[in-house]
Amino acid sequence: MTMYDHYTLPEQHQHLIRTAMTQRIDQASPVTIGELIAHMQSLNWSVFISGGAPRDWVEGQQAQDIDLSVNTSFADLYAFCLGIFQSHQLLTDPDFGLVTVLGSEYKLDINILREAAFTMPVPPKVGLSQSHQHDESQSATTAIARLKADILSRDFAVNALYYCCDSGHILDPSKQGLSDLKHRRLSFVMCAQRLAHDNVVCIRILQFIARGFEPNEEVKTLLCTRLETAVMQQQEFQAWLAVYIGTHKSYYPQFKACAYHYAASQTVKNRLQHYFSNMESES
Numbered sequence: 001m002t003m004y005d006h007y008t009l010p011e012q013h014q015h016l017i018r019t020a021m022t023q024r025i026d027q028a029s030p031v032t033i034g035e036l037i038a039h040m041q042s043l044n045w046s047v048f049i050s051g052g053a054p055r056d057w058v059e060g061q062q063a064q065d066i067d068l069s070v071n072t073s074f075a076d077l078y079a080f081c082l083g084i085f086q087s088h089q090l091l092t093d094p095d096f097g098l099v100t101v102l103g104s105e106y107k108l109d110i111n112i113l114r115e116a117a118f119t120m121p122v123p124p125k126v127g128l129s130q131s132h133q134h135d136e137s138q139s140a141t142t143a144i145a146r147l148k149a150d151i152l153s154r155d156f157a158v159n160a161l162y163y164c165c166d167s168g169h170i171l172d173p174s175k176q177g178l179s180d181l182k183h184r185r186l187s188f189v190m191c192a193q194r195l196a197h198d199n200v201v202c203i204r205i206l207q208f209i210a211r212g213f214e215p216n217e218e219v220k221t222l223l224c225t226r227l228e229t230a231v232m233q234q235q236e237f238q239a240w241l242a243v244y245i246g247t248h249k250s251y252y253p254q255f256k257a258c259a260y261h262y263a264a265s266q267t268v269k270n271r272l273q274h275y276f277s278n279m280e281s282e283s
Contacts, residue, residue, distance in 0.1 A: 025103025046143030
């Protein structure tokens with residue numbers, strides 16, 4: 001664990017983790033998050049809570065959702081989810097190593113550590129392969145090493161924090177996420193190839209700026225360069241706004257102000273105004 005910066009939540013924040021472990025995606029779920037993690041660990045999988053939850057916990061806030069990252073194959077992850085969540089719909093993104101379990105209250109994203117998650121074949125509907133249940137290559141040490149590759153599929157350093165379910169530490173493989181969070185900075189960790197094809201990165205940048213984060217020059221330059229194209233040429237932009245923002249978010253007014261501020265022309269501002277008006281009329 002010493003190869004990466006890590007952080008242990010103070011005792012007054014430990015209840016945030018305990019609360020998350022008791023959650024279910026809905027009343028029909030056969031397991032809590034904690035029970036699901038225990039099932040995975042019984043198969044000798046290393047399990048990490050990733051995404052926004054560790055970031056929220058460091059800030060002393062309850063996590064809005066729980067995402068899991070596991071050190072196994074995509075085929076085994078898919079088969080595992082089929083066995084556990086028999087009454088739930090599963091969505092798969094094999095190219096991204098992702099299985100999404102749809103609950104009536106919220107969805108659960110589970111991904112394999114993504115060092116090679118970009119060319120995965122569609123998984124067969126088979127049981128767990130014996131090769132991954134006790135494979136030494138899937139050890140905790142290997143899992144920790146693979147986090148360095150996994151962060152290249154994350155967007156910002158503050159979103160590349162991992163709660164290690166084995167140690168109870170929050171790990172910071174980029175050695176930048178905890179510092180950025182403390183100082184409210186926004187910097188990229190995503191590899192350039194994935195960043196070039198990330199269609200919603202402008203929305204996520206604006207989200208963080210609206211919440212008080214200061215983008216570094218690289219982030220600011222990308223936003224100024226790509227926002228007009230995103231707003232004017234991507235038909236899905238309004239739908240993405242509804243998914244990522246929604247008028248119910250507490251920082252929605254700040255998000256609108258930031259979007260207008262970074263819009264390069266009146267034409268872009270008019271299109272944004274059209275999108276925001278549609279969202280507000282439908283809310």
